[in-house]
Amino acid sequence: NAGVTQTPKFRILKIGQSMTLQCTQDMNHNYMYWYRQDPGMGLKLIYYSVGAGITDKGEVPNGYNVSRSTTEDFPLRLELAAPSQTSVYFCASSSDREAKNIQYFGAGTRLSVL
């Protein structure tokens, strides 16, 4: 019963490096999301997707890119890492066939940019 799986759990990047945060879900959910949580703050939406091939910006999209080629996977790409991107990143998914707004979250990826 995997749900939403995120890899890696932890990562340290140097300024200017690139990386992809992986997210996969096995619940056949059509909606997927990426959030970041900074210390003492709530979760802020980076990007979301309502289905394969369809993505849209959230509240804080700058510095990130996403793609959604399959229902299951929704990777988040950081092209030029900056210290401001040090955060905990959460991926989530939901289905319009279930009760509205109930998003299921992965365990998170803790990223430090030094």
Next chain:
Amino acid sequence: DQQVKQNSPSLSVQEGRISILNCDYTNSMFDYFLWYKKYPAEGPTFLISISSIKDKNEDGRFTVFLNKSAKHLSLHIVPSQPGDSAVYFCAAATVYGGATNKLIFGTGTLLAVQP
């Protein structure tokens, strides 16, 4: 501009007593509200929700109250248990096209239930 506010960063309660977590919002267009619970090193998990057309929703030990005129909602946990110790996030959304994709989260309240 914080549209969803949780003004109490932390709350400590004795086991068996009531825990009351509060949340205020500024956007009168929100029509769905949720509470999520988060343990350390885990992702948030859904706890309970309420539509703006209701003023109360109950699920076991958890009850959410909504006061639209005051733009205020609260989560009551009765009786509180040590396993309830976690960070609680309030979230709000508007319904658009039959779904609500953009949750706006508060900053969270750390609840500590003392045995």
